[in-house]
Amino acid sequence: MELFALKSLLFVFFLPGLCAGTSVLPSGPVDVLLGQNVTLNILVPIKEGDIIIWNYSDGTDTNNVGSLRPGGPQIGDSYKTRASIDPKTGFLTLTSVKNEDSGDYSINILQSSGGILTGEIKVRVLVPVSDVVIKSDPTEAIEHNSTVVLTCSASGSFLTFTWTNGTKLITTDGERLTVADSDGSSKLTIKDVLRSDLVGPIYCNAKNSKQQRTSPPFNLTVYYGPEDVTISPMKPSEYITSNSDFNLTCAARSSPPATFTWYHNKDEIKASDPILTLKTIEMQGFGKTLADYTCRAQNSKTKRVIASPGVRFSVMEPISGAKITATPTGILFAGNSSANISCQATSGNVTQITWMVNGKQLLPSSHVVFSSDQSSIFFSVLKKEDNGVFTCKLQNSVSQKEATYNLAVIYGPEKAEVRGEAEVEVDSEVVLTCSASSVPPANFTWKLNGTVLKVQTNTLRIEKALYKDSGTYTCEARNSLTGLSTTSTHTLSVKEEIYDGLSDGAIAGIVIACLVAVGACIALFFYCRTKVPVESPY
Ligand SMILES: *[C@@H]1O[C@H](CO)[C@@H](O)[C@H](O)[C@H]1NC(C)=O
Ligand SMILES: *[C@@H]1O[C@H](CO)[C@@H](O)[C@H](O)[C@H]1NC(C)=O
Ligand SMILES: *[C@@H]1O[C@H](CO)[C@@H](O)[C@H](O)[C@H]1NC(C)=O
Ligand SMILES: *[C@@H]1O[C@H](CO)[C@@H](O)[C@H](O)[C@H]1NC(C)=O
Ligand SMILES: *[C@@H]1O[C@H](CO)[C@@H](O)[C@H](O)[C@H]1NC(C)=O
Ligand SMILES: *[C@@H]1O[C@H](CO)[C@@H](O)[C@H](O)[C@H]1NC(C)=O
Ligand SMILES: *[C@@H]1O[C@H](CO)[C@@H](O)[C@H](O)[C@H]1NC(C)=O
Ligand SMILES: *[C@@H]1O[C@H](CO)[C@@H](O)[C@H](O)[C@H]1NC(C)=O
Ligand SMILES: *[C@@H]1O[C@H](CO)[C@@H](O)[C@H](O)[C@H]1NC(C)=O
Ligand SMILES: *[C@@H]1O[C@H](CO)[C@@H](O)[C@H](O)[C@H]1NC(C)=O
Ligand SMILES: *[C@@H]1O[C@H](CO)[C@@H](O)[C@H](O)[C@H]1NC(C)=O
Numbered sequence: 001m002e003l004f005a006l007k008s009l010l011f012v013f014f015l016p017g018l019c020a021g022t023s024v025l026p027s028g029p030v031d032v033l034l035g036q037n038v039t040l041n042i043l044v045p046i047k048e049g050d051i052i053i054w055n056y057s058d059g060t061d062t063n064n065v066g067s068l069r070p071g072g073p074q075i076g077d078s079y080k081t082r083a084s085i086d087p088k089t090g091f092l093t094l095t096s097v098k099n100e101d102s103g104d105y106s107i108n109i110l111q112s113s114g115g116i117l118t119g120e121i122k123v124r125v126l127v128p129v130s131d132v133v134i135k136s137d138p139t140e141a142i143e144h145n146s147t148v149v150l151t152c153s154a155s156g157s158f159l160t161f162t163w164t165n166g167t168k169l170i171t172t173d174g175e176r177l178t179v180a181d182s183d184g185s186s187k188l189t190i191k192d193v194l195r196s197d198l199v200g201p202i203y204c205n206a207k208n209s210k211q212q213r214t215s216p217p218f219n220l221t222v223y224y225g226p227e228d229v230t231i232s233p234m235k236p237s238e239y240i241t242s243n244s245d246f247n248l249t250c251a252a253r254s255s256p257p258a259t260f261t262w263y264h265n266k267d268e269i270k271a272s273d274p275i276l277t278l279k280t281i282e283m284q285g286f287g288k289t290l291a292d293y294t295c296r297a298q299n300s301k302t303k304r305v306i307a308s309p310g311v312r313f314s315v316m317e318p319i320s321g322a323k324i325t326a327t328p329t330g331i332l333f334a335g336n337s338s339a340n341i342s343c344q345a346t347s348g349n350v351t352q353i354t355w356m357v358n359g360k361q362l363l364p365s366s367h368v369v370f371s372s373d374q375s376s377i378f379f380s381v382l383k384k385e386d387n388g389v390f391t392c393k394l395q396n397s398v399s400q401k402e403a404t405y406n407l408a409v410i411y412g413p414e415k416a417e418v419r420g421e422a423e424v425e426v427d428s429e430v431v432l433t434c435s436a437s438s439v440p441p442a443n444f445t446w447k448l449n450g451t452v453l454k455v456q457t458n459t460l461r462i463e464k465a466l467y468k469d470s471g472t473y474t475c476e477a478r479n480s481l482t483g484l485s486t487t488s489t490h491t492l493s494v495k496e497e498i499y500d501g502l503s504d505g506a507i508a509g510i511v512i513a514c515l516v517a518v519g520a521c522i523a524l525f526f527y528c529r530t531k532v533p534v535e536s537p538y
Contacts, residue, residue, distance in 0.1 A: 024107055024119030031124045031158070031209045032097050039093040040105055040121060049112030052090040058103040065092060065105070097125045129156035132206045134218040141193045142302050143224035148193045152204030152215060153185040159208055161186035165200035195222045195255065225254030226297035231308040238290070239397035242317040246278040250295035250308055258297035265291050278315065287315030318399035321346025324392055326405060331481060334384040334411035342376035343392030343403055350375075352395040358388045384411040387439055412438030413477035416488035420460075423493050430462040430494075434475035436486055442477035450474075465494045 023043055032038035046052065052068040066075040066085050073085035082095045090109075094101060102125040109117040132154040141148050152161055161181055163170040170188070172179045178189045186204065190197055201217035229252040240246045251274065252258040262269040262276050264286045271280050276295070281287045292310035299305075326341045343353060353374040355362040362377070364370040369378045379386060390405045413436035420432035435458060436442050446453040446460050449471045453460070458477075462469055470493045478485040 024109065024117045025105075025121040027121075029122035029124045031126050032094075032101075033126050033128060033210050034099065035096050037093060037095045038097055038123060039091050040107075040123070042090050042107065042109075042119075044109070044117060046088070046090045046109070047112055050090075051110040052085070053108040053110075054085065054092045055106045055108070056101075056103055057106065058100070062106075065094075094123075097123075099125050099127070101125050124158065126208050126210055127155065127157045129154055129159065129206050129208060129211045129213040131155050132204055132213045132215040134202060134204050134215050136218070136220050139220075140301065141198075141220060141222045143195050143222050144192050145302075146193050146222070148190045148198070148220060148222075150188040150190075150198075150202065150204075150218070150220075151185055152188070152206065154204075154206035154213065154215075155184070156206060156208060156211070156213075159184060159206045162205045162207075163188050164203045164205065168200075170202075193220075193222050195224045198222060221255070223255050223299065223301035225302065226252035226258040226299050226304060226306045228253050229258075229295070229297045229306045229308040231293070231295055231311055234309070234311065236311055236313045237397075238313055239316040240278060240287070240313050241398040242278075242282065242287075242315050244278060248276040248293060248295070248311065250274050250276070250297065252297035252306065252308075254297060254299045256299065256301055258299050261296045261298070263292075263294045263296065282315060287313075290314040316396055316398045317348045319345045319348030319350060319394050319396055319401045320399075322392070322394050322401035322403040324390065324403045324405035326407065332382055332407075332409050333482070334382055334386075334409045337382050337409070339379045339382055339386075339407070339409075340376055341378075341390055341405060341407065342371075343394065344375065345394050345401060348394075348399065348401075349396055350394045351397065354393045354395075356391040356393070359391075362390070382409045384409055384437075384439065408439055410439055410479075410481045412436060412482065413442040413479050413484060413486050414438065416442075416475055416477040416486040418473065418475050418488045418490035420490060420492070422491060423495065424465050425495050426467060427464045430460075430465045430469065430492060432460040432473060432475075432490060432492070434458045434460075434477065434488060436477035436488075438477065438479045440479070440481065442479050442485075445476045445478070447474040447476070448472070465492075467494050467496055470494045 026041060026043060030038060030040065040054075042052075049070060051070075054065040054067065056063045056065050063078065064076045065079050065083055066073060068085050068087060068090050073087055075083050075085070079094075084093045085091070086093070092105070102123060104120055104122050106120045107118065111117065132152065135151045135153070137149045137151070138146060152163070163179065163186070170177070176191045180187045180189070198218070198220035201219045203217060204215040206213055229250065232249045232251070236246070248262075250260050250262075260272060260274050262271045264281070269276065269281065269284055269286060276293075278287070290312060291314065292312050294307050294310045296305050296307045322343065322345045324341060324343050326339055328337075328339070332339055355370075355374070355377055362368065367379065367383070369380070370376075371378070386407060386409050388407060390407055391402055393400060393402050416434055416436035418432055418434045421430055424430055434444055434446075444456060444458045446455045460473065471491070473490045473492060474487055475490070476485055476487045
C-alpha cells in the first residue's frame, strides 16, 4: 500500500523530467581526483532489453565509451582497460581517471518499450591541491607606511582560497583589507600595515570539492618604532657624586632594536650604548654644570628618530681631606693671644661650612669673627673659655666631612682650693684634694707647717692619721707656662684616742676589786698551807 503510494509519487514527479531527458543522470558536475575511480549513476531503472549508450565529448569530438546491449556490455576501444558498465544498472565506471577524461558524458537509453531517454553529465578530473605557499611583496614592511600584498598560490584545479589569521578566518573590509582571487591564486592586500597584522601567523587554504591544503604558517616582519623612548632614572638627584656608578639608561620599543645617541644639552656625547655611564660623561668633560641629558632612539629600517625626555643634573666631586689648621702655631695665652682657625678640604667643592665647639654650634660674635666664606674663624683676643674641641663640618650636595681641632689657651692657675676633713680621729683616713683651674693642668706641691712634703699630685692621702699629722697644710698650684702659682691652706687636726667605753669611777672600781680578789687568794693560800698537817718524812 505504502510502496504503491511512493511509486505513484515518483511517477508524478519524474515523468515530465524523463520526457525532457534532464533527470536521467544527476546534475553535475561530478568531480573526481586524478587517478581515482568514478562511477556515473543513472537515476532511472533499467529494464531488460534496454540499450544504453555512453558517449564522451571534450567539446569538439564525440567518442563512444561503451554500451550495454542485450548481449552484455561493450566497451569502446580506447576505454577497454579502464571503463566498465554494470550489466544490471547500466552505471558507467571509469578507473584511474586522467586529465583528458574531463568533459561531458552523455547517455542514450533506447528503451525496449520504444522510448528514448537522453542525459548528459559533466565530469571534472581534479588535479590534487599542492604547493600552497604565501609570498609577500614587499618582504619587509614598515608599520603605517607599507602596503603589503600577500599572494597565495597553489597547484590544483578549480581552487578556491581562504585566509586565516591564527585560527580565525580573515574577513575583509574592502578598504584596508582586501582579497582578490584570480586563476590559481589569491591576493590579500593590507594597506598601512600594522605590526600586529601578520603574526597570526597567517595561513592560506586552497581547496576544491575533493581536497584542501593549507600553506605553511607565514609571518611578516613589520618594522616599527622607535616609540615610548624612556630614559631612566627619570628624576635623578640634581647632584650626582663624581666617579660613582651612576648610569643613564635609554629604552625604546622598536623593531629592529633602536640604536641610541646621547646629548648633553645640544652637544652630542660620544656614546652609542643604551647605557650611558657617568664615567663616559666625565671623561668627555661633561657634567661640570647643570645640564639636560637626552637620548635619541633611531630605527635603521623605519628611519624614524625619537628623543627621550630630558633629565637634568650636574656632577659633583665629594669632599675629602677636611683639615683644620690654626695660626699662630705657638703657645696661645688667654687675654694676650689671637688665633685664626681655618678649615679646608683637599678636594670637592664645599658649599656649606658649619662650626661647632664642644658639640654645640658656634655662631659669630664680637669675640669670634667668621671669614666671609665661613672657612676660618678669628679670635682677636683668646679667653680661657675658648679652650675646647672645635669641629668644622664641610658639606656639599653629595657628601659631608668633618675635621676637629683641640684649641689650648694657656691660663691659670686660678685661685687654689683644698677640700677635705678638718678634724679626724687617730687612725682614720684623710684625703685632701687641691684644685686650681689651669691650662695646662697645674702642678702641685704640698707643705705641712711650712715643710715640703713628698706628694706632688693634687690629692694628698693619709691612710691612718696620727696625731702628728695635724697642722696647717698648704697646697701650691703652679703653671710653668704662665709662671704663675696660687696657694691655699687647710688645717687638719687629728684627735688623740680616748677609751670611753666605761667611766673613770668604774675603771677605778674594777682595779680595786681585782686587787682585793688577788689579796684574798694569797691569804687563802697561806692559810691552807699552815692548817694542813704534813707527814714527817722521818
Ligand atoms: C556516439 O559516438 C559515436 C562514435 O563517435 C557516434 O557515432 C554516435 O552518433 C554517438 N551517439 C550519440 C547519441 O551522440
Ligand atoms: C578502481 O577500480 C579498480 C578496478 O575495479 C580497482 O582495482 C581499484 O581498487 C579502484 N580504485 C579505487 C581507488 O577505488
Ligand atoms: C590578526 O589577528 C590579530 C589579533 O587578533 C589582529 O591584530 C590583526 O589585525 C589580524 N590581522 C589581520 C590581517 O586580520
Ligand atoms: C609567527 O609569529 C608569531 C608571533 O610572533 C610566533 O608565535 C610564531 O611562532 C611565528 N611563526 C613563524 C612560522 O615564524
Ligand atoms: C652602570 O653600568 C655599568 C656598565 O654597564 C655597570 O657595571 C654598573 O653596574 C651600572 N651601575 C648601575 C648603578 O646600574
Ligand atoms: C613613510 O611614509 C612617509 C609619508 O608617506 C614618507 O615620507 C616616508 O619616507 C616613509 N618612510 C619610509 C621608511 O618609507
Ligand atoms: C703678651 O705677649 C707679649 C708678646 O709675646 C709679651 O711681651 C707680653 O708680656 C704678654 N703679656 C701678657 C699679659 O701675657
Ligand atoms: C686665617 O687663615 C686663613 C687661611 O690661612 C686666611 O685665609 C685668613 O685670611 C686668615 N684670617 C685672618 C683674620 O688672618
Ligand atoms: C664650586 O661651586 C661654585 C658654586 O656652585 C661654582 O661656581 C664653582 O665653579 C665650583 N667649583 C668647582 C671646582 O667645581
Ligand atoms: C704644726 O703646728 C701646730 C700648731 O702650731 C702644732 O700643733 C703641730 O704639732 C705642728 N705639727 C708638726 C708636724 O710640726
Ligand atoms: C709640671 O711639671 C712638669 C715636670 O717638671 C713640667 O714638664 C710641666 O710643664 C709642669 N706643668 C705645669 C703646668 O707647670
